[in-house]
Amino acid sequence: MSLNFLMTLTVFFSSLLLGIFVFLKNKRSKLNIIFLIFCILVAAWSIAMYLSLWLSREASILFWIRSAMFLAIWQSVAFFLFIHTFPHRSIVLKKKYFIGLLVFSIIISLTCFSSFVFDSLKIDAYGLPLPTPKVGI
Secondary structure (H helix, E strand, O other), X not given: OOHHHHHHHHHHHHHHHHHHHHHHHOOOOHHHHHXXXXXXXXXXXXHHHHHHHHOXXXXXXXXXXXXXXXXXXXXXXXXXXHHHHOOOOOOOOOHHHHHHHHHHHXXXXXXXXXXXXXXXXXXXXXXOEEEEEOOOO
16 A cells, blocks of 8 residues: 555545534534535545546546546535634625635536636656646636
């Protein structure tokens, strides 16, 4: 088992455990729910990043790079909602801004799976994947 895999598992499980622990302290708090979602996204992102670096087929590497970008967008949204809501127990962002944020995030995150952001990748001299950016980046 490699050190990279162990570190990925550590991030995965510690993020999930922290999110679950905070959520179980007060299941009704919107802040705790947002934090749990953020922790789940961090855990999923860590797996996507690991797979994007250590798989061997180019098509699957490109899929996992796109997945990591998709998850990073939603991490940012969850983190923004968390810091904007803290220390309140419910979301204080106005509804029109919240809906605008969600619509914008959905549009941007869906473009991650198109060739608009990355259309191909190259493997560098060290064997690491280098996605070729397109207009979206």
